[in-house]
Amino acid sequence: MSEKKESLFSKKNRKLLSDPLNDNNPVTTQVLGICSALAITVQLKPAIVMALSVLVVLSVANVVVSLMRNLIPSRIRIIVQLVVIATLVILVDQVLKAFVYDVSKELSVFVGLIITNCIIMGRLEAFALGNKPWKSFLDGLGNAFGYGWILIAVAFFRELLGAGTLFGYPVLEKLGLYEMGYENNGMMILPPMALVTVGVIIWVQRMKNRDLIES
Amino acid sequence: MQELVNIFIKSIFIDNMVFAYFLGMCSYLAVSKTVKTSVGMGFAVIFVLGITIPINYLLENYVLKQGALVWLSDSFVDVDLSFLSFIMFIAVIASMVQLVEMIVEKISPALYGSLGIFLPLIAVNCAILGGSLFMQERAYNSIVEATVFGLGSGIGWFLAIVAIAAIREKIRYSHVPAPLRGLGITFIITGLMGIAFMSFMGIKL
Numbered sequence: 001m002s003e004k005k006e007s008l009f010s011k012k013n014r015k016l017l018s019d020p021l022n023d024n025n026p027v028t029t030q031v032l033g034i035c036s037a038l039a040i041t042v043q044l045k046p047a048i049v050m051a052l053s054v055l056v057v058l059s060v061a062n063v064v065v066s067l068m069r070n071l072i073p074s075r076i077r078i079i080v081q082l083v084v085i086a087t088l089v090i091l092v093d094q095v096l097k098a099f100v101y102d103v104s105k106e107l108s109v110f111v112g113l114i115i116t117n118c119i120i121m122g123r124l125e126a127f128a129l130g131n132k133p134w135k136s137f138l139d140g141l142g143n144a145f146g147y148g149w150i151l152i153a154v155a156f157f158r159e160l161l162g163a164g165t166l167f168g169y170p171v172l173e174k175l176g177l178y179e180m181g182y183e184n185n186g187m188m189i190l191p192p193m194a195l196v197t198v199g200v201i202i203w204v205q206r207m208k209n210r211d212l213i214e215s
Numbered sequence: 216m217q218e219l220v221n222i223f224i225k226s227i228f229i230d231n232m233v234f235a236y237f238l239g240m241c242s243y244l245a246v247s248k249t250v251k252t253s254v255g256m257g258f259a260v261i262f263v264l265g266i267t268i269p270i271n272y273l274l275e276n277y278v279l280k281q282g283a284l285v286w287l288s289d290s291f292v293d294v295d296l297s298f299l300s301f302i303m304f305i306a307v308i309a310s311m312v313q314l315v316e317m318i319v320e321k322i323s324p325a326l327y328g329s330l331g332i333f334l335p336l337i338a339v340n341c342a343i344l345g346g347s348l349f350m351q352e353r354a355y356n357s358i359v360e361a362t363v364f365g366l367g368s369g370i371g372w373f374l375a376i377v378a379i380a381a382i383r384e385k386i387r388y389s390h391v392p393a394p395l396r397g398l399g400i401t402f403i404i405t406g407l408m409g410i411a412f413m414s415f416m417g418i419k420l
Contacts, residue, residue, distance in 0.1 A: 031398060034240040078338065079309055086302040094298060109348035112301050116341040118241040191235055192409030199395070199402030206394035213393050 016138040020146035023209060026119045027150040028202045033119030038154070038194035040110050044167050047155035049096065049103045051148030053111065055141070057088045058120050062140035065128040072129075081124050082115065089114045119147055154197045162188030219363050222355075226367030229416055230349075232342045233375035234409035239342030243376055244401060253380035254373075261369030263315065263337050264346050267308050268365030271347040272358050274303055304347045312338040342372055379405060 026032045033054075040046045064084050065072075072080050093111045096104040104111065114120065123143050128136040159165055164172035164184045172178065187193055206212045232238040239260070246256045277283055279300050284291035316334045320327045337343060346368050355361045382404055391400050 028398070031244055032241060034237065034244070038237040038240075082305050082309055082339075083302070086305050090298060090301050093301070109345060109352060112304075112348045113238070113341050113345055115301055115305055116339050116344045118339060118341075121339050190410075190413065191237065192406040192413065194237070195402045195406035195409060199399045199406065202399040202402065203392075203395050206399065210394075213396060 013135065013138055016135060017142040017145075020139075020142040021149065022146075022205070023212070025146045025150065025205070026122075026143045027147055027198070028205055029212060030119075030122065032122045033117045033147055034198070038198065039191065040107055041151055041155040041158055041194050041197075042162070042189055043159050044152065044155045046103055046106050047151045048148075049100060050107060050110065051144070051151050053092045053096070054114060054117065054119070054147055055144035056092055057085065057114055058123060058144045059137055059140035060088055061085050061120055062123060062128040062136040063133045065124050066131060066133045066136035069129050077129070078121075081121065085120055085124075086115050119143060150198070150201065153201060154194060157197055158188045158193065161185050162193075219360065222360055222363050223367040224418070226364050227371040227374070228412065229418065230368075231371040231375060231412055232345065232368050233372060233405070234412040236345065238345040239340045239372055242337075242340050243372075243379070243405075244398070247376050247380040247383055247401070250377060250380045250384060253376045257369075257373030257376050259334055259337055260340065260342060260372050261366065263308075263312060263334075263343055264365040264369035264372075265362065266315065267311050267343060268346050268350050269358050269362045270307055270311065271304050272350055272355065272361040274307065275300065275351050279303065300348075300351060304344060308343050308347070309338045342368070375408070378408065 020026055024030065027034060040050050061081075061084050065081060068080070089112065092114070093104070096107070096111060123139060127139045131139070156166070160171065162185060164170060164177075172182065172184075188197075230236070233240065233243055242256060247253050275283070277286065279296045281295035281297065282292050283296075284294050312334055316327075319334075346365055349368075350361050350364060353364075355364060379401065383401065386400065386404075395403070
């Protein structure tokens with residue numbers, strides 16, 4: 001094994017990791033995985049737990065499917081993928097229940113819904129089935145980070161503007177804004193505002209990168 | 216009877232799958248470009264929810280729940296298989312979708328022509344698995360209640376996708392700022408529709 005075909009962090013591999021963060025973001029550009037995402041962005045903590053869970057499931061599932069890609073008959077690949085994902089999600093769910101029970105209660109059905117999170121299916125179909133494990137791992141990581149930062153950004157604004165706290169710490173109260181007559185916007189806590197927040201993020205992103213604009 | 220009507224109304228309007236829980240958003244955004252396709256997709260969702268939720272209800276109550284296996288033998292009282300529920304539910308959904316697809320193809324080729332392409336999409340629609348998981352969490356008393364909940368959720372999803380498709384057809388003639396066109400404006404409109412649907416929250420059932 002004297003010659004190295006491609007270094008582990010070649011330019012191409014780095015791109016796999018960085019692309020999904022912005023221009024090819026799974027949420028705002030590929031429109032995947034909105035399903036189980038928005039409902040848990042009222043506060044930062046569950047959003048971060050959710051992002052981490054998706055990170056684990058997506059990167060491991062990508063590697064596993066990529067290792068099996070030459071063994072899976074294409075007719076039954078969806079079922080095989082679902083079984084791989086469901087097994088990983090059960091593991092994650094049990095870990096969450098054991099170590100962060102309160103957050104796991106808050107996430108309720110949305111941990112289970114990682115199974116049908118289209119990001120995972122989408123990346124398995126589009127990438128892991130045709131690429132080597134290491135590349136698939138990077139692709140999984142990149143996409144999970146891309147998904148995670150959108151979740152965290154949405155949760156940041158919703159918690160800050162809606163409840164005036166961050167991680168439950170009353171930031172605005174300490175800043176003395178309430179004495180100046182500021183009031184929390186209770187609407188940010190309601191589900192519809194998650195959609196509007198994502199809409200605005202997409203707006204800002206497309207203003208910066210005009211190539212993404214739909215005709 | 217009154218209880219059933221309550222569950223039905225509640226699952227359509229108050230706990231609407233799309234506006235209250237964001238379930239099935241992927242297909243909701245992808246298939247809502249025209250009213251015609253969205254009607255097909257909506258019917259497929261009602262159909263599959265109406266079938267899978269009762270089946271998963273039986274599975275939950277006679278196999279998975281703690282003590283659910285006592286009908287086999289009294290020694291199974293402590294057996295709790297609920298950690299398997301994700302994989303069981305998704306297996307039921309995937310196989311039911313496959314089965315429904317084959318049956319529809321045989322019985323009614325016309326219906327298959329309009330529903331067929333949507334059925335495979337549905338296996339990974341979070342609204343379907345979400346429906347089963349909510350059914351598990353809310354612990355309905357009977358299979359009838361679970362079925363009514365399934366149908367109601369499906370109808371709620373149908374209403375949501377047809378409404379957004381109608382709006383998207385019209386909005387093509389409006390002047391939307393270029394970066395918002397397409398996805399962005401759809402998100403914001405859905406948010407506004409969600410606010411409108413929140414007015415149903417005041418209904419006491």
